[in-house]
Amino acid sequence: MEKMKTISNELQDWIIDTLKQGVSPLAITNGLIKKGFDARFAYETMFEIAFASSDIKGASTYQYEPVYLNEQPHSIVVDNQMVFVRSNFIKPTIIQLDHVLSDEECDFLIERAKCRLQPSKVIDANSGAEKAAAGRTSKGMYFKLQEDDFIARIEKRISLLTSYPIENGEGLQVLHYEVGDEYKSHFDFFPENRVDNRKGGQRIATMLIYLNDVESGGETIFPKINASFTPKKGSAVFFHYSNSLGEVDRKSLHSSLPVQRGEKWVATKWIRQKAID
Numbered sequence: 001m002e003k004m005k006t007i008s009n010e011l012q013d014w015i016i017d018t019l020k021q022g023v024s025p026l027a028i029t030n031g032l033i034k035k036g037f038d039a040r041f042a043y044e045t046m047f048e049i050a051f052a053s054s055d056i057k058g059a060s061t062y063q064y065e066p067v068y069l070n071e072q073p074h075s076i077v078v079d080n081q082m083v084f085v086r087s088n089f090i091k092p093t094i095i096q097l098d099h100v101l102s103d104e105e106c107d108f109l110i111e112r113a114k115c116r117l118q119p120s121k122v123i124d125a126n127s128g129a130e131k132a133a134a135g136r137t138s139k140g141m142y143f144k145l146q147e148d149d150f151i152a153r154i155e156k157r158i159s160l161l162t163s164y165p166i167e168n169g170e171g172l173q174v175l176h177y178e179v180g181d182e183y184k185s186h187f188d189f190f191p192e193n194r195v196d197n198r199k200g201g202q203r204i205a206t207m208l209i210y211l212n213d214v215e216s217g218g219e220t221i222f223p224k225i226n227a228s229f230t231p232k233k234g235s236a237v238f239f240h241y242s243n244s245l246g247e248v249d250r251k252s253l254h255s256s257l258p259v260q261r262g263e264k265w266v267a268t269k270w271i272r273q274k275a276i277d
């Protein structure tokens, strides 16, 4: 059957109301796809509506607070590793870093992750359960926090760099994208009604580390500020999106563009407000 590619005004209003109730755009999009809408049309329409309604809600009032990486502006020595700050955006807060991991560390992480990959999931905003999502075609796996000495060393370096305790970090995630794989626009923070204060609370920042150079495609983009980051082995993009008032920064919307040639490997460390557990 031909997939639907138009949307009524009533349905648009219903989507805006549902978003206001805290249901995530991805959950609504998946609902639209199930109801017979074309997947790409559903994603594009959903994010147009989500942008518009986030502006109605005054999301641009997010108050930025200073974020420092280990005090020093251009190079940071942590754990015998000289990390370089390449660029620094304030709104949203994004810091681009070189030499977070050595080539050997990237290769070893990929090697360790390879045999444990599963199709990537997203969190369902209604049930809170993990489920497969059409907008996320990569495969991924999680290491346990401080699973062994090697993982613990990487986690310690991220903690030294960001000044957030290791215990605030979720287990390191490794993602693998093949040609055509992408991760559509999303926020890393949880919808307000899904924040579990007994388990670390809201996500506040992400350290996204590129584990290889991608032949073509696979950039991480922040569409609200037209920023694009090209994967480079061992380099990272650190972004921060929750403040001490409990507000979240909708400018931190981001996506991974489809890989066009080659493959893409990344490691993601999500950092919470408080220790998890």
Ligand SMILES: O=C(O)CCC(=O)C(=O)O
Pocket (backbone or CB within 6 Å): 175, 183, 188, 208, 218, 219, 220, 254, 255, 256, 266, 268
């Ligand atoms: O692979 C990327 O560039 C983005 C990954 C991402 O957004 C995430 O893991 O939350």
Ligand SMILES: [Fe+2]
Pocket (backbone or CB within 6 Å): 186, 187, 188, 254
């Ligand atoms: Fe993300």
